[in-house]
Amino acid sequence: MLFSFVTPHFAQDELKYDTQEYQDVDFFDSNFKEKYADDSDFDYRELIQQKSLWQRFKDWLGLQWNEFLRWLLSGVDSSSFWSILGFILKWGSILGLIFLIIYLFAKYNPGQSFLKKSSSPQIQWSEEERIINQKDIPKLVEEAIVQENYRMATRYYFLLLLKELRDRELIDYAYQKTNETYQIELNKTVLSSDFSEATRYYEYIWYGDFAVDQILFKSVKERFESLLSQINKTQKDA
Numbered sequence: 384m385l386f387s388f389v390t391p392h393f394a395q396d397e398l399k400y401d402t403q404e405y406q407d408v409d410f411f412d413s414n415f416k417e418k419y420a421d422d423s424d425f426d427y428r429e430l431i432q433q434k435s436l437w438q439r440f441k442d443w444l445g446l447q448w449n450e451f452l453r454w455l456l457s458g459v460d461s462s463s464f465w466s467i468l469g470f471i472l473k474w475g476s477i478l479g480l481i482f483l484i485i486y487l488f489a490k491y492n493p494g495q496s497f498l499k500k501s502s503s504p505q506i507q508w509s510e511e512e513r514i515i516n517q518k519d520i521p522k523l524v525e526e527a528i529v530q531e532n533y534r535m536a537t538r539y540y541f542l543l544l545l546k547e548l549r550d551r552e553l554i555d556y557a558y559q560k561t562n563e564t565y566q567i568e569l570n571k572t573v574l575s576s577d578f579s580e581a582t583r584y585y586e587y588i589w590y591g592d593f594a595v596d597q598i599l600f601k602s603v604k605e606r607f608e609s610l611l612s613q614i615n616k617t618q619k620d621a
Contacts, residue, residue: 512558514539515546533595533603534588540607541585544578547614562586574617577610 434442514520520543527536545565549556554568562582569575584603588595595603 509558511542514542515549515556520546528600531597533597533600534593536600537585537588537595537603537607540604541581541589544581544607544610544614547611548574551614551617553614553617572617574610574613577606577613581606581610 514523520539524536524539524543527533527539545554545556548554548565548569553572553574554565562585566575566579566582569578584606587593588603
């Protein structure tokens with residue numbers, strides 16, 4: 384048998400070279416970096432904000448709370464008696480502390496005391512103001528006379544004068560005012576002279592610590608009673 388071998392024939396192409404010179408082509412503008420760097424839409428950097436003092440405090444508080452819960456719930460083993468007992472003691476101590484705080488707050492109650500002072504302030508009166516505003520002065524006069532305390536009866540009489548003058552708006556009563564001030568307010572009234580005389584009796588007996596007997600007090604009483612009668616008949620525009 385004859386075998387014929389056929390040798391394939393490949394046509395060899397001619398090798399060509401690129402003789403064109405290389406040119407460096409710039410596809411971007413010379414300032415393209417600055418253009419995009421100034422545009423916030425192309426800024427992909429992650430901005431890390433600094434935590435405020437309040438935020439750091441809240442983080443610290445949360446951390447402490449987590450630590451407290453971890454301590455409170457640590458070591459709990461349902462199969463161990465001592466573990467359960469320790470858990471009960473922890474919670475018992477906390478609840479006891481809470482009840483103690485509530486008890487002390489309810490006992491001393493500083494908040495309610497503060498609200499009471501704010502909503503209904505108490506008027507701080509002097510002894511003289513308390514007598515004029517709250518006491519039955521004619522009754523005090525009679526009691527002092529019965530006890531033969533004529534000096535105190537003279538004081539009550541004078542305070543009764545001030546009360547009657549104030550109630551009829553003949554004077555503008557105030558504790559810090561002097562008797563001379565009241566005298567000036569009454570200068571244009573028919574009561575001026577008699578009030579001046581009554582004031583002189585009162586200051587002589589009360590501030591002079593003068594001993595008053597029954598005979599002298601009779602004259603004092605007549606002077607005050609006469610002035611009180613005039614006050615009752617006097618109008619504001621007198």
